[in-house]
Amino acid sequence: MATGAACAARHRARPGATRNPASRTVERVRKVLAVVVVLVVLVGVAAVADAVLRDRAEERIAGEVADAIPGVSDPPDVTIEGYPFVTQLAAGSLDAVRLTAREAVVDGLRLEDVVVRAHGVSTTAPHTVERAEMRAVVRPEDVAAVLGLDGLALGIDDGELQATADVLGVPLDVGLAVRPEGRDVVVDVVAFELGGFRVDSDALPAELTAQLTGLRFTVTGLPEGMTLTALTVDDDGLRLAAEGRALALDAA
Numbered sequence: 001m002a003t004g005a006a007c008a009a010r011h012r013a014r015p016g017a018t019r020n021p022a023s024r025t026v027e028r029v030r031k032v033l034a035v036v037v038v039l040v041v042l043v044g045v046a047a048v049a050d051a052v053l054r055d056r057a058e059e060r061i062a063g064e065v066a067d068a069i070p071g072v073s074d075p076p077d078v079t080i081e082g083y084p085f086v087t088q089l090a091a092g093s094l095d096a097v098r099l100t101a102r103e104a105v106v107d108g109l110r111l112e113d114v115v116v117r118a119h120g121v122s123t124t125a126p127h128t129v130e131r132a133e134m135r136a137v138v139r140p141e142d143v144a145a146v147l148g149l150d151g152l153a154l155g156i157d158d159g160e161l162q163a164t165a166d167v168l169g170v171p172l173d174v175g176l177a178v179r180p181e182g183r184d185v186v187v188d189v190v191a192f193e194l195g196g197f198r199v200d201s202d203a204l205p206a207e208l209t210a211q212l213t214g215l216r217f218t219v220t221g222l223p224e225g226m227t228l229t230a231l232t233v234d235d236d237g238l239r240l241a242a243e244g245r246a247l248a249l250d251a252a
Contacts, residue, residue, distance in 0.1 A: 076101040076114075094121040104136075106221035109146055111136040111240075118247075127249040132226060134242040143238055146217040147187065161187070161233050170195050176215075178238060180228035185238070187215035223247040 059078075082088055082095035101114040113136060120130025140161065144154035152163040152174075161176040175191035175198075191200050219228060219240060226244030233239070 072101055072104045074102060089123060092123050094123060095119070097121050106219075109138070109217070109219065110142045111138060112237075113137045129223075129244075129247040129249060131245050132223070132243065132247055134222070134226070134240070136240045137237050138240060139237040143185075143187075143217070147215055156233060156235055156237065159233055159235075160190075161238065178231045178233065180231050181216070182227050183220070183222055184216045184218050185228065185231060185240075223249055 077100045079098045080088075080094055080096075081098060088094050097118045099114075099116040099118075102112065104111050104114050115135045116132065117134075118129045118132040120128075122128045140154040140156060143161070144152065144163075147154075149163060152165050154161065154163050156162065157173070161178060163174040163176060165172045165174070171194075173193040174189060175193070177188045177190045179186050179188065191198055193199075219242070222242055223244060225247050226242050228240060229243045230241035231238060
C-alpha cells in the first residue's frame with residue numbers, strides 16, 4: 001500500500017502532468033491572435049501615414065496648378081490613384097493622377113468641366129507624363145468670342161452649332177460643323193437657312209461661303225505633344241477631347 005501511495009505522490013508531483021491539452025491550444029490561439037492584432041495595428045498606422053502623405057501631395061499639386069493657371073476659378077480637385085502612395089513616391093512615378101476643375105480660363109478661352117487624367121507621372125524634375133487625356137466643355141458664347149464673330153449669335157440647335165444673324169429683318173441661320181486639327185478647332189460652314197429654307201453650303205456660290213471659311217481657334221495651354229482627338233456638340237456646348245504621350249510638363 002505504501003509503495004502505491006508513494007508512486008501516486010510522485011505522479012502528482014510531475015510538473016505539467018495534469019495540464020489539459022485544450023488549455024495549451026487556447027494559449028497558442030491567444031498568441032496567434034496577439035500577433036494578428038499587432039500586425040493589424042501596424043498596417044493601420046501605415047495606412048494612415050500613407051493617406052496623410054497622399055493628401056498633402058494632392059493639396060500641393062492643386063496649389064501648383066492654381067498658381068500655374070490664373071484662370072482657374074477654384075482650386076482643382078486632385079486625386080492620386082493607386083495604393084500604396086509611399087511606394088509610388090519611392091519609385092519616382094505615380095500610377096495615375098486625376099484632376100478636375102469647374103472652370104479654367106487659358107489665354108482668353110474659357111473651359112468648363114475640365115477633367116485631366118495623367119498616367120505615369122514622374123515625381124522629380126524633369127517632370128514627365130507617359131500618357132494623358134483631357135476633357136472639357138466650351139460654351140457657344142465662348143466659341144463666338146474667340147472666333148471674333150461680331151454681330152452673330154452662336155447657339156446649339158438639334159445637336160448642331162449654329163450662328164444666327166439678321167439680314168434685312170429676316171433671320172439667317174448658318175449651320176456649322178467642327179473638327180479637330182492638331183491643337184486647333186476648325187469650324188466649317190455646312191448650310192444656310194433663310195426664311196425657313198435650308199441650302200447646303202456646297203450649293204451656294206464660293207464668293208458667298210468664302211467669308212465664313214477658315215474659321216478656327218487654338219486650344220492653348222496644352223503640353224507639347226498633346227493634341228485634340230475628338231470634338232462633339234451637345235446641348236451644353238462644344239466638348240473637347242485631347243490626348244498625348246511622353247509629355248514634358250516643364251516645357252508646357
